[in-house]
Amino acid sequence: MTTAVLITGASSGIGRAAALRLARRPELTVYATARRPGAVAGLAGAGARLLPLDVTGEESMAAAVAAVEAEHGSVGILVNNAGYGEYGTVEEADLDRVRRQFETNVFGLARMTQLVLPGMRAAGRGRIVNIGSMGGRLVFPAGGYYHASKYAVEALTDALRFEAAPFGIGVSLIEPGLIRTGFGDTAARSLAGSGGAAGPYAALNAATDRQMSAAYGSKLLSAPPEAVARVVERAATAARPRTRYVVTPAARALVHTRRLLGGRVFDAYLRTRFRTPRPAAAAV
Structure with missing residues (x-):
């Protein structure tokens, strides 16, 4: 019997690339999922099986897992991939939209x-x-709520890795850098809608948008989703998977720079990348 792989958010980007790559392995049966089944229809030709799955809906999640278990006994490999970025400053971001992001990025992952x-x-x-x-x-800057969701994933993964190990269950965290998917466009749209053109953070938001556009457009700073899919395959199939995999050279450099330099020096680095005029003093 083959091992069942369940991948959330497989309609595009990293999830789709991972489904295509894992489906090549004869020992794996890949279940590619998305909220809209039509979004993953093209993966059937690559050998993946298709399931509807909305990680913000309890019935949808339970039904998908039950379908896999009915045929295989258990889900052998779960790839918690579904997620997106809700951008905007801490003051201006719409908290209802932030809550929806956490439902996908954190609580959907936890419930799956x-x-x-x-x-x-x-x-x-x-x-x-x-x-x-x-x-x-x-x-x-202007990404605090998205980063908070990913910090939460770090904490959950670290706890789960220890808790699940005695039962023969391995847990790994993949930490991609900038990946050329639709993520950047979604983040840019949410950023554009988070504050007015004359708002107090307009200059910062504009600088953030420029930085994101330039970084995602750079082949030196970003990578295609297939780069992450290769690492997903290693984490899913290695006899002794790593606890963490940082993907892209630029991401590894930034993570180590932040760790070594500390908060104040990293803030100074950010000021060189997100240059904005000093706000005028408010009238008293």
Whole structure:
């Protein structure tokens, strides 16, 4: 019997690339999922099986896991990939939109994990691969709420890795840097809608938008989703997977720079990248 792989958010980007790569392995049966089944229809030709799955809906999540367990006994490998970025300053961001982001990035990941763990424990084996971000190790301005969701994934993964190990379940965290998917466009749209053109953070938001556009457009600073898919394959199939995988040279450099330099020096570095005029003093 093959090992069942369940991938969330497989309609595009990292999830789609991971589904295509893992589906090549004859020992794996890949279940590619998305909220809209039509969004993953093209993956069937690559050998993946398709399931509807909305990580913000309890019935949808439970049904997807039950479908896999009915055929395979348990989910062998869960790839928690679904996620997106809600951008805007801490003051201006719409908290209802932030809550929806956390439902996908954090609580959806957590609930999917809860649903597959009983079957994995009964089988005495399993693998959980969480897609985090270098944004769970450092923070850029106007992205605080997105980074907070990825910091939460870091904490959950560290706790889960220890808790699940006695049951033969391995847990790894993948921390991609800038990946050329639709993520940057989604983040830019949310940033544009978070504050007015004459608002107090307009200059910062504009600088953030310029930085994101330039960075995602740079082949030196960013990478295609296939770069992450290769690492997902290693984390999912290695006999002794790493606890963390940082993806892209630029991400590794930034993570180590932030760790070594500390907060004040990293803030100074950010000021050179996000130059904005000093706000005028408010009238008293």
